[in-house]
Amino acid sequence: MLIDLNENPTCTECGLCREVCPVFQIQQREEYSPRGRAMLDSAGIQTLVFYQCTLCRTCRIVCPVGHDPSGETLRSGLIAVGEETPANQVMIANIRQYGNPFGPLAEGEIPKTLTCC
Numbered sequence: 001m002l003i004d005l006n007e008n009p010t011c012t013e014c015g016l017c018r019e020v021c022p023v024f025q026i027q028q029r030e031e032y033s034p035r036g037r038a039m040l041d042s043a044g045i046q047t048l049v050f051y052q053c054t055l056c057r058t059c060r061i062v063c064p065v066g067h068d069p070s071g072e073t074l075r076s077g078l079i080a081v082g083e084e085t086p087a088n089q090v091m092i093a094n095i096r097q098y099g100n101p102f103g104p105l106a107e108g109e110i111p112k113t114l115t116c117c
C-alpha cells in the first residue's frame with residue numbers, strides 16, 4: 001500500500017500500535033496508547049494526555065493503514081485552544097527569549113534542568 005504522508009488515514013482501532021508504544025508500556029492505560037489517542041481525537045476530545053508521547057513515531061511505522069496518532073498534530077490542536085502544560089509554556093518562552101529550551105546560559109555552561117512538555 002502506498003501512503004500519502006500528507007494525509008492521516010483513519011484509525012481502524014486494531015491495536016497493533018499499543019504493543020510498541022513506550023508510553024503505553026509504562027502507563028498500561030488505553031488513553032496513553034496510540035490507539036487511545038486516536039479514539040479521543042476522533043471523538044473531538046482534547047486532553048493534556050496528548051503531551052504524554054515521546055514523538056518516537058514507532059506507532060506509525062507499525063500501523064497497517066499509516067495513521068499517525070503521535071503528539072505533534074494533537075498538541076497543536078491543544079495549543080490552538082490554549083491548553084498547554086506549564087513546562088511547555090516555560091520551554092517555549094525560553095526558546096523565544098534565549099534561543100534554547102533551558103533559559104539563560106553562560107558560555108559553556110551545562111544546563112542543570114531540562115524543561116520539557
Ligand code: SF4
Nearest residue numbers: 011012014015017063
Ligand atoms: S493507529 Fe493504526 S495500529 Fe493503532 S489502532 Fe489505529 S489503525 Fe491500528
Ligand code: SF4
Nearest residue numbers: 021053054056057059
Ligand atoms: S509516537 Fe507517541 S504514541 Fe506513538 S509509539 Fe511513540 S510514544 Fe507512543
